[in-house]
Amino acid sequence: MFVSIENLSFSYANTKATALDSFSLQIKKGEVISILGRSGSGKSTVLRLLAGLEKPSVGKVSIQDEVLVDDQTFVQPEKRGIGMVFQDYALFPHLTVADNILFGLFRMKRSAKQTRLQEVLELVELQGYEKRYPHQLSGGQQQRVAIARALAPNPHLLLLDEPFSNLDAELQEKIRKELRDILKKANITSIFVTHDEKDAHILADRIVKIKNGQTEFIGRPCDLIDVYRQEKQSLPAVSEEKELIYT
Amino acid sequence: MQRRLANVNIWTVTAMAIIAALFLPNMTIVTGLFTPSNENWEHMKEFVLWSFIKNSLILVVATAGATIFIGLSLAWLIAQYQFPFRRFFKWALILPLSIPPFIGAYTYHGIFNYTGVIQTTLRDRFGMELNPSHFDIMNLPGAIFIYTVFLYPYVYTITQVFLSQQSASLIESTRLLGKGPWRTFFQVVVPISRISIIAGASLVILEVLNDYGVVKYYGIQTFTTGIFQTWFGLGDIETSIKLAASLMGFVIVILLIEKVLRGRRQYSYSSTKVRPLPLIQLTGWKAVAAAGYCLSILALGFFIPIAQLIEWTILTFGTIPLDEFMSYMRNSIVVAGLSATAIIVFALIVGNFARLVQGRFAKLLPKLTVLGYSIPGAVIAVAVVTAFVALDEFLAPLYQLAGMNTTLVLSVSIILLITAYIIRFFAIGYSSIETGYDKIGTDFQDASRLLGAGLTRTFLKVDMPMMKGAIISGFILVFIDVLKEIPLTLILRPFNFDTLSTKAFQYASDEKIMEASQASLLIVGISALAIVIFYKFLEKEMD
Ligand SMILES: Nc1ncnc2c1ncn2[C@@H]1O[C@H](COP(=O)(O)OP(=O)(O)OP(=O)(O)O)[C@@H](O)[C@H]1O
Ligand SMILES: [Mg+2]
Numbered sequence: 001m002f003v004s005i006e007n008l009s010f011s012y013a014n015t016k017a018t019a020l021d022s023f024s025l026q027i028k029k030g031e032v033i034s035i036l037g038r039s040g041s042g043k044s045t046v047l048r049l050l051a052g053l054e055k056p057s058v059g060k061v062s063i064q065d066e067v068l069v070d071d072q073t074f075v076q077p078e079k080r081g082i083g084m085v086f087q088d089y090a091l092f093p094h095l096t097v098a099d100n101i102l103f104g105l106f107r108m109k110r111s112a113k114q115t116r117l118q119e120v121l122e123l124v125e126l127q128g129y130e131k132r133y134p135h136q137l138s139g140g141q142q143q144r145v146a147i148a149r150a151l152a153p154n155p156h157l158l159l160l161d162e163p164f165s166n167l168d169a170e171l172q173e174k175i176r177k178e179l180r181d182i183l184k185k186a187n188i189t190s191i192f193v194t195h196d197e198k199d200a201h202i203l204a205d206r207i208v209k210i211k212n213g214q215t216e217f218i219g220r221p222c223d224l225i226d227v228y229r230q231e232k233q234s235l236p237a238v239s240e241e242k243e244l245i246y247t
Numbered sequence: 248m249q250r251r252l253a254n255v256n257i258w259t260v261t262a263m264a265i266i267a268a269l270f271l272p273n274m275t276i277v278t279g280l281f282t283p284s285n286e287n288w289e290h291m292k293e294f295v296l297w298s299f300i301k302n303s304l305i306l307v308v309a310t311a312g313a314t315i316f317i318g319l320s321l322a323w324l325i326a327q328y329q330f331p332f333r334r335f336f337k338w339a340l341i342l343p344l345s346i347p348p349f350i351g352a353y354t355y356h357g358i359f360n361y362t363g364v365i366q367t368t369l370r371d372r373f374g375m376e377l378n379p380s381h382f383d384i385m386n387l388p389g390a391i392f393i394y395t396v397f398l399y400p401y402v403y404t405i406t407q408v409f410l411s412q413q414s415a416s417l418i419e420s421t422r423l424l425g426k427g428p429w430r431t432f433f434q435v436v437v438p439i440s441r442i443s444i445i446a447g448a449s450l451v452i453l454e455v456l457n458d459y460g461v462v463k464y465y466g467i468q469t470f471t472t473g474i475f476q477t478w479f480g481l482g483d484i485e486t487s488i489k490l491a492a493s494l495m496g497f498v499i500v501i502l503l504i505e506k507v508l509r510g511r512r513q514y515s516y517s518s519t520k521v522r523p524l525p526l527i528q529l530t531g532w533k534a535v536a537a538a539g540y541c542l543s544i545l546a547l548g549f550f551i552p553i554a555q556l557i558e559w560t561i562l563t564f565g566t567i568p569l570d571e572f573m574s575y576m577r578n579s580i581v582v583a584g585l586s587a588t589a590i591i592v593f594a595l596i597v598g599n600f601a602r603l604v605q606g607r608f609a610k611l612l613p614k615l616t617v618l619g620y621s622i623p624g625a626v627i628a629v630a631v632v633t634a635f636v637a638l639d640e641f642l643a644p645l646y647q648l649a650g651m652n653t654t655l656v657l658s659v660s661i662i663l664l665i666t667a668y669i670i671r672f673f674a675i676g677y678s679s680i681e682t683g684y685d686k687i688g689t690d691f692q693d694a695s696r697l698l699g700a701g702l703t704r705t706f707l708k709v710d711m712p713m714m715k716g717a718i719i720s721g722f723i724l725v726f727i728d729v730l731k732e733i734p735l736t737l738i739l740r741p742f743n744f745d746t747l748s749t750k751a752f753q754y755a756s757d758e759k760i761m762e763a764s765q766a767s768l769l770i771v772g773i774s775a776l777a778i779v780i781f782y783k784f785l786e787k788e789m790d
Contacts, residue, residue: 051693053697078696078701083698084697086690090690092695103695103700103708104699106700150698153698153699
């Protein structure tokens, strides 16, 4: 397996509740995984643990057989080769689009940097926007810059936290398609968090559902629909809510 | 504690060292409490300690009351009503803060005394027979007046900012419930701004307890004057340490009272997206009265003393050799600049540590450094000298190795003074930096680290540039405070080292009021300029 997550558990400091309980997942190279769940279910926590922004109480994460974290090791976030697109993008407001993207390329040679910059700008279709500052871009454009910035250093794994949450419905539709194309073109292994099932169905190869830190379901999008069919039979009262997934 | 502590090593070590260095000297005061008392202390306890406590208490309570009244009423006028020159008053009302109270004290004494403008005018123009004692302001009420007109901006600014962030609907709903403006004021505005009023008033109280210049000049016995007397008059540092410890106890009681009054609620910043208060247009005599009220406060706290200082400066221009004067100014700017720079650098390091570290105890550590601001300068002076003399004793063998035939090196150098400034004013810079860190959050830092940048690179390339506003405003605030500082500078400056404020103070103490005016005017000018820059900067940041 390309990414292997075993038995990851975590609780935030000064809280008793476990934010994530025994989370395990194996990911193949190039696969797009979606983590679904309601607000507060622990989705962001999974990403933060993988990125090394939090340290799990137990569990193991490895990429290509290199251990990132277990009871003996803890690789610092900057050494993990994992890219992340934050919920609010976290574009550096004092840097231009180009400087934001170049930020992660500081170890490269100058010419290589410029080539890579143009490559990723082309990938997200933002050529010509190099000189702008983040606040001079639309929400969708900001999101694409964030993706470009995360992709530029060629991470092994790309994490996206609610990439569509700040966009209006129309833009969400458009960006969802774009993101799918970008991810496939870049052939990058990725995990994205969402609470919208539509996102998950359109984008993901596999879906992980979590609830209160517990894994409820792992499988292909079509399998999730079967689960709902069963649920629907036992719980007819909440059926309207699930209508969406059939469309 | 776990999460990032493992990798904050250099940051942790540096931050801990800074916190310890800022905190430990104050502990020497506490140990002073346990040394056996000598007869001076017994004498003090019997005869004067009570009057120190009584005078300090009267000054603190009366000044707090008066500054709350003035600060709150001005804040409410500015936040809620539209009247002529409101925009000007909004920022100008902060200006009295640029006049150090001791300068205000001798200026007003000069205005009121026998040869001053008021008595001479009344005598010469109107031929009135005057009883000079009616015009004596060198007493407790006079000191309260001075503190009030120059310190009320602490209450005014904090409350004004708070009120202007409040949602319009809160006030409007009170209005719609049929309450008139007075009832709205007392039943809604006062209770909701309680926290900012208390915060502002605490700053005023700490300033009053710290003050040496006003009470010395007006001949009022307080803890600070007592510390000076026993130390320099009697040469009895042990007793002055005991006095310092008592003053520290006094301050701690006040801080505890503040905590209780403030209750469990923290400062709440309501969202900036709320609809701001629409201003109510005042017309006719009401508009005149509002503008007149603001103008008279501003006149008392700024225009009148400034006019007097300018007059004196013109009268005495040229009496102090220019190059001498330039050297005071250079000294002032150098020590203020160095201290402000050091404080901001330390604050950035400690602030970053506070943000990275997890766990309640570790988060509490940086708060210790804030103590320095609540401890009066005279106490810090005692503490720092004691600590530095001990340090010199410890380093004495090293000095001998280096061929020096003295045992006092650090304790007679400018480092002593700058260290004391850093301890005293660290909290001012730190609160600005802390707010800056709070504002940018940790997302940018996380993003930077996931792009391969380590903590130090992240700090230099992401945090620092994003904190520019906080860094500049923190620097300005510390700079002004050092410029105006009196007790620490008087006690700790190296031999023959004078700043603008020590010079102004000395001239004034020697009854050379007019000669003092030049240095004073320069201090006020630089501070006022810095305040205006700071304010304009803040306003730009806010929108
Ligand atoms: N810094 C923190 N300190 C303490 N508890 C936290 C912290 N961050 C998250 N939690 C708690 O951990 C649980 C999981 O949070 P998480 O952020 O992973 O949820 P989420 O699924 O991403 O939710 P959302 O969709 O709202 O972003 C929640 O109960 C939350 O309250
Ligand atoms: Mg989340």
